[in-house]
Amino acid sequence: MTQSTATAFWPFALLLLVCAASQARADCLVTIAQGAARGSVMTSLHGRDFCSYRGIPFAEPPVGELRFRAPVPAGAWEGELNATVDGSQCPQGYVSFYTDNEDCLYLNVYTPQPTAGELLPVMVFIFGGSFTSGDNKAGNYGPHYLLDKDIVLVTINYRLSVLGFLSTGDDAAPGNFGLKDQAEALRWVQKNIAAFGGDASKVTIFGESAGGMSVHFHVLSPLSKGLFHAAIAESGSALMPLFFRTEGELSKAQRMAQAVGCPTDNSEELVACLRTRDVKTILTNQPSDVITAISLCLMQYDIVWRPVSEVKTAANPEPFLTTQPKDIIRSGDFNRVPFVLGTNSEEGSLFLFPFVATDKGIDYFNSFFEDMGRITLFLNESVPEDRISETWRKVTDFYLGNDSVISPANVHNIINAATDRFMQHNIQKSVELHLQSGHDSVYLYNLGYRGKFSLLPKARYGNTRYDLGVLHADELEFILSSGFTTDRWEPEHPDLETVDAFVTLWTNIATHGNPTPDTETPPQGVVWPTAGANKDAVTYYVLDHAPPPAEPIYGVRPLRISVVPDKFKDRIDFWDSLPLKENQ
Numbered sequence: 041m042t043q044s045t046a047t048a049f050w051p052f053a054l055l056l057l058v059c060a061a062s063q064a065r066a067d068c069l070v071t072i073a074q075g076a077a078r079g080s081v082m083t084s085l086h087g088r089d090f091c092s093y094r095g096i097p098f099a100e101p102p103v104g105e106l107r108f109r110a111p112v113p114a115g116a117w118e119g120e121l122n123a124t125v126d127g128s129q130c131p132q133g134y135v136s137f138y139t140d141n142e143d144c145l146y147l148n149v150y151t152p153q154p155t156a157g158e159l160l161p162v163m164v165f166i167f168g169g170s171f172t173s174g175d176n177k178a179g180n181y182g183p184h185y186l187l188d189k190d191i192v193l194v195t196i197n198y199r200l201s202v203l204g205f206l207s208t209g210d211d212a213a214p215g216n217f218g219l220k221d222q223a224e225a226l227r228w229v230q231k232n233i234a235a236f237g238g239d240a241s242k243v244t245i246f247g248e249s250a251g252g253m254s255v256h257f258h259v260l261s262p263l264s265k266g267l268f269h270a271a272i273a274e275s276g277s278a279l280m281p282l283f284f285r286t287e288g289e290l291s292k293a294q295r296m297a298q299a300v301g302c303p304t305d306n307s308e309e310l311v312a313c314l315r316t317r318d319v320k321t322i323l324t325n326q327p328s329d330v331i332t333a334i335s336l337c338l339m340q341y342d343i344v345w346r347p348v349s350e351v352k353t354a355a356n357p358e359p360f361l362t363t364q365p366k367d368i369i370r371s372g373d374f375n376r377v378p379f380v381l382g383t384n385s386e387e388g389s390l391f392l393f394p395f396v397a398t399d400k401g402i403d404y405f406n407s408f409f410e411d412m413g414r415i416t417l418f419l420n421e422s423v424p425e426d427r428i429s430e431t432w433r434k435v436t437d438f439y440l441g442n443d444s445v446i447s448p449a450n451v452h453n454i455i456n457a458a459t460d461r462f463m464q465h466n467i468q469k470s471v472e473l474h475l476q477s478g479h480d481s482v483y484l485y486n487l488g489y490r491g492k493f494s495l496l497p498k499a500r501y502g503n504t505r506y507d508l509g510v511l512h513a514d515e516l517e518f519i520l521s522s523g524f525t526t527d528r529w530e531p532e533h534p535d536l537e538t539v540d541a542f543v544t545l546w547t548n549i550a551t552h553g554n555p556t557p558d559t560e561t562p563p564q565g566v567v568w569p570t571a572g573a574n575k576d577a578v579t580y581y582v583l584d585h586a587p588p589p590a591e592p593i594y595g596v597r598p599l600r601i602s603v604v605p606d607k608f609k610d611r612i613d614f615w616d617s618l619p620l621k622e623n624q
């Protein structure tokens with residue numbers, strides 16, 4: 041073959057390769073030890089075809105004797121698995137709103153690499169929902185953005201609410217079943233992901249809210265050691281108040297048991313009896329504080345079913361966590377992987393939305409102003425009873441400049457207070473503790489870019505309309521597709537650059553263990569330093585809107601990326617100065 045015919049031949053050879061690959065894609069058939077699974081073809085945001093395998097069981101249905109126990113790996117299925125539909129969501133809900141299918145331990149795999157070839161980095165997503173709700177369905181947490189890159193995406197289910205987190209504080213029901221399900225899914229990935237073109241030695245876990253807390257818990261758990269190689273916690277950390285307990289869970293298990301006519305004296309008998317009750321009976325008879333917390337629309341925070349510390353015993357040889365997250369970080373004995381944490385600039389908007397988004401809500405807040413610290417910022421969780429009023433006064437002095445009413449003019453200040461109480465303070469403290477224990481590869485971001493699909497539209501008070509900023513969960517619209525359609529954005533919409541930035545940063549972590557490695561051009565040319573790069577300040581990577589003179593396009597000013605030292609210094613110092621038990 042002459043040089044020129046060789047050159048002419050190349051495009052043809054490439055075409056053949058491309059055809060062969062799409063042939064295999066049209067098949068979307070994979071075989072693992074459990075059996076063969078037939079998936080379907082999906083198309084990414086920028087038009088790439090990939091295979092989707094949904095509803096793959098990774099653990100046996102946790103029913104009957106398996107309820108309230110650590111998961112058991114799933115066995116083989118018969119025939120060819122129809123992997124074109126999502127698995128059922130895990131039981132969740134209360135009163136008359138609930139779903140009750142316990143056969144729910146399924147995961148989805150999305151891969152651009154159907155044939156044997158170079159193995160690709162793997163990203164495993166853990167959804168959020170206060171450990172009480174949510175699922176991994178493709179319509180909620182879809183692959184269409186990340187699958188523009190060469191990675192394999194896995195989204196997993198785990199047990200929730202009472203079925204995932206009931207604990208008697210002893211061997212009868214040690215708790216953390218939902219977190220153990222997540223770890224089981226990660227073990228499934230280790231065993232099986234190569235068949236989907238994924239590299240089991242390059243697994244990144246990422247999650248949002250309770251999923252972000254879960255990610256941090258895996259960083260700290262000995263049970264998850266070796267199952268992942270990088271971690272991204274979006275708007276959630278293991279140090280979040282309310283979401284972890286070392287004691288006191290038995291009384292909730294007892295109230296649950298009592299409500300469905302089960303004995304409460306002996307925890308073995310209590311749990312054995314609860315295993316005989318149907319899910320509907322359990323969900324609809326949960327202790328009233330669970331229902332109060334939810335039905336009053338987050339007015340009284342008390343997360344009832346949550347992660348706990350366990351005791352290691354012969355009957356519970358593999359506890360998920362056995363002590364306070366803070367103590368584990370201080371001990372230095374955790375999974376030292378590259379670790380990204382971050383927040384959105386108005387996280388608090390979602391938590392306060394009943395009070396900040398309508399006239400009635402603002403009026404209600406003002407009429408109960410004195411109690412609002414306890415209710416909306418759950419100060420009673422962390423401050424001794426006799427210091428709650430004084431602490432709330434300090435909060436309102438600091439954020440509202442001594443005002444005792446909120447209005448559209450200062451509503452963002454009270455939103456900032458909630459942002460800091462729920463997220464900013466504990467997430468920055470997490471970062472500081474990791475840095476102090478010599479964990480260098482920690483990265484911190486803050487998202488202040490409000491996209492077209494923000495969770496809440498503009499709010500209204502009288503004739504004033506104002507937006508609620510970048511809410512809790514608002515980063516997800518740039519990372520995982522929901523209700524995906526190809527015409528979601530106008531072709532020149534600035535949100536598309538934000539999608540590209542997140543997709544690039546997140547997949548860089550998965551591929552290189554670094555969001556902006558030397559080998560790649562970083563988004564907008566801005567390198568993301570580690571949070572401890574500057575010894576005197578915690579370093580934030582900030583994604584927000586370019587200020588004027590940048591012109592809005594479709595009503596949105598373009599993305600701006602910058603590096604900001606100690607972005608929240610005054611606010612963090614303020615929370616550090618309060619008599620919170622978290623500060624001890």
Ligand SMILES: *[C@@H]1O[C@H](CO)[C@@H](O)[C@H](O)[C@H]1NC(C)=O
Nearest residue numbers: 078120121122123124125126
């Ligand atoms: C797979 O399940 C879906 C949904 O139930 C159904 O529409 C489809 O026909 C099934 N495919 C096969 C090959 O059975």
Ligand SMILES: *[C@@H]1O[C@H](CO)[C@@H](O)[C@H](O)[C@H]1NC(C)=O
Nearest residue numbers: 329340341342418420421422
């Ligand atoms: C805080 O107050 C809420 C609502 O009144 C209550 O449910 C919760 O148990 C209290 N928490 C503590 C630690 O006292």
Ligand SMILES: *[C@@H]1O[C@H](CO)[C@@H](O)[C@H](O)[C@H]1NC(C)=O
Nearest residue numbers: 433436437438440441442443
């Ligand atoms: C708010 O009150 C505190 C103490 O009561 C005072 O020190 C501070 O100057 C006041 N701040 C404003 C903005 O008025």
